[in-house]
Amino acid sequence: MARRRLRHKLMLGLVLVAGSIGLLASGTAYGLYTYYISVKTIDRKVNELGIVTQMIGALNTFDQGDPDKADGCLLAIGSTQGFLNGTPHGFDFANKKNVQAGYDPDDGAQEAFLVPELNKNLDALQKEVNDATKSSYNGDKSLKIRENPRVRAEYENARRTAENLRHALLDDIQKSGQESFAAIRRAVWIVGFAMVWALALVATMLYYFRVWMFAPIRELQAGVQRVHHGTFDQPLVLNSGDELQELADEFNAMVARLHAVYADLARQVNERSRQLVRSERMVSVGFLAAGVAHEINNPLASILFCSEALERRLQDVLASSTAPPAETEVLTRYLKMVQQEALRCKDITQKLLDFSRTGERTKDPADLTGLIRGVLEVARHLPSSRGKEVIFEPTGYIVAPVNAQDLKSVILNLVVNALDSMEDGGQLGITLGTAGGYAELVFVDTGCGMAPDVLQNIFEPFFTKSRTGKGTGLGLFISHQIVDQHGGTITAASAGPGTGSTFTVRIPLQIAPGVTDAPGTEGEPEPAPTVLTFPGSRTAA
The missing domain is CATH 1.20.1330 (f41 fragment of flagellin, N-terminal domain)
Known part of the structure; x- marks a missing residue:
């Protein structure tokens, strides 16, 4: 009409x-x-x-x-x-x-x-x-x-x-x-x-x-007052069929955009606040790591050395003694436990030392497709990979300036977390592409998922909700810092417990002006997807 x-x-x-x-x-x-x-x-x-x-x-x-x-x-x-x-x-x-x-x-x-x-x-x-x-x-x-x-x-x-x-x-x-x-x-x-x-x-x-x-003008005035008081979810409804209705439609569109901008600003403020808190914690942990790691590593090295020496001497003593086998087994198990926990503490302090090294890391152009495939070759030998499937689907040979070792650590941490969150028969999908001048890595698993409170704190230091009950809570925190040092972003999403999780990592490509494709993709054929099924060494391309 x-x-x-x-x-x-x-x-x-x-x-x-x-x-x-x-x-x-x-x-x-x-x-x-x-x-x-x-x-x-x-x-x-x-x-x-x-x-x-x-x-x-x-x-x-x-x-x-x-x-x-x-x-x-x-x-x-x-x-x-x-x-x-x-x-x-x-x-x-x-x-x-x-x-x-x-x-x-x-x-x-x-x-x-x-x-x-x-x-x-x-x-x-x-x-x-x-x-x-x-x-x-x-x-x-x-x-x-x-x-x-x-x-x-x-x-x-x-x-x-x-x-x-x-x-x-x-x-x-x-x-x-x-x-x-x-x-x-x-x-x-x-x-x-x-x-x-x-x-x-x-x-x-x-x-x-x-x-x-009169009525449309009053409705417009009421809508402006609602927006003035911060109510964005009540649109104007006018059916006058004239310029006032068009004005109301444009006003609704403007309010919707304004609401989206406010929501995005609130999200950014919340994210920046959390980043600030994480940065403060990072500084605190950095100072703590610098002072504690050195002090702890020496006693840990002594404990590990002494436990290994004690284990060798006890083996000789126990071989010539008439002690019951059960006691011998207990002593051996306890010594092994001391060694494992000492090594675990040493690994934690090593992570703290790596975290405290916040200086500029060298970044060189690297083939992200080959880098991810190398990480998956390592992941196939992990105990948590048994009975699970990993599908890697790159869209091209994408090259980005990164610190290869740091990025490998991020990818391996995300893969290990996904494998730990899934039962036998679970599937992890990894896609690699480009969007808006960024290399985009998406990890989608069919694991246990995350509740909203877990999502809010997933990148906090020492925060862990691992399904296996293990972990220090530093892996995602350090991964977040590494990606942030590269000028990128890492985000987590989940519809709730039991629905799986999605992690998205975006790394800047630093494409020259006027170039729309990622560096290194021109003239290259699109690589075939990689499907890894654990256990076993079968790889389908």
């Missing part, structure tokens, strides 16, 4: 508001215009009515004066015709002007009929007056001019037509008022409808503005 843009919503609201205002203004303007036309029409018709009234008054003077004299009659007829046809103040001129201006409700229909009729009546009246006057001059004085039946008949016709004209004007005024009231009522209905529509539109727009703008 296409998203409804916020500007489109605002434009729709603006158009509806403008339409409502236009409807309201149109109704008001229509009412005012109708009122203006009505007032103007009534004013013009009142003016015409005044002229007609004056005309009727002039016509009524026909009955005034001496009935025998025709001058008064003709004067009354002339005045009436002057009010009817006089220019520019006559009724006929005023009526035509009003009709042209649109100020006559029936467009002068009645007036157009009555004005000619009145002119005709006045002409007939004037003719009858003239005829009556001529009769009088001829000696016929039996009837007075105003009382002449034919004159009286024409006079009544003219008077009736004038009254009809006045009634027509009154009808026009009344009709104009009625039309005005009807138009005003229509205007009131239009304005009322426009007001109701505007109120309903305002209520609807307030609702939709709350849905489209």
Whole structure:
């Protein structure tokens, strides 16, 4: 579904508001215009009515004066015709002007009929007056001019037509008022409808503005406040389908990235803190090793020398004596135990001395594939390797600047730990490749796995959770220091007890700029994987 843009919503609201205002203004303007036309029409018709009234008054003077004299009659007829046809103040001129201006409700229909009729009546009246006057001059004085039946008949016709004209004007005024009231009522209905529509539109727009703008803005504000207080796991949920939803999506993506950055920073801080603690312990152990190793090695050498000498002398004495065989076996076993523990202590002090030598070690380019295979050849003779399988899968002949002996120690320690953690039938997978300018060694075993608390302390000195119960807790600690001195990293991962473990060692390759492959890999065929099954000397390639 296409998203409804916020500007489109605002434009729709603006158009509806403008339409409502236009409807309201149109109704008001229509009412005012109708009122203006009505007032103007009534004013013009009142003016015409005044002229007609004056005309009727002039016509009524026909009955005034001496009935025998025709001058008064003709004067009354002339005045009436002057009010009817006089220019520019006559009724006929005023009526035509009003009709042209649109100020006559029936467009002068009645007036157009009555004005000619009145002119005709006045002409007939004037003719009858003239005829009556001529009769009088001829000696016929039996009837007075105003009382002449034919004159009286024409006079009544003219008077009736004038009254009809006045009634027509009154009808026009009344009709104009009625039309005005009807138009005003229509205007009131239009304005009322426009007001109701505007109120309903305002209520609807307030609702939709709350849905489209106010609520999303409040949600955005709440999301920003949550992020400000450190809550990153509650994303913004907006379904407005406009720019605010896009802003919320971008904000969620930004918060997710920020959360990842914070988590990575927390991890780095935690790792750096642990490294600092390890470094402090390393310094302490280094000072301890420097002072203790020398002091312990001399007594240990004396104990070992004396136990070996005592063993040789006891063998001669016991051979010539009659001591019971059981006692002889006990003495021999105890002497062997003293020698083994002395050698074990010497091995520990040797590791401490190796650890205390923190100076820069020589690093030379070395073939990591061959180095790992050499370590595996040594590991095949270990007692813990029996009944287990090791699969080595390199992706190429990778060369990196390393101290070969130190790196061999790291690899051997990881292999031995993996073999010790597995039961018979276990499998250790080793892969070698490159990623991001680093040689990457991954050791994946099917052993006993590790709990989270073990993972947190796995590289601490003297920390050991060996399945066999043996170990000094210095192997991984020293391995971590060796890898760190090479500028690399070593990490451990496990899903939990019984799920196996994964150790990843990354050593920098120091590839020249513009080179994407590891040194020494160009033109070399990819080496075949190596599978070692212990015990036995079978090697499959």
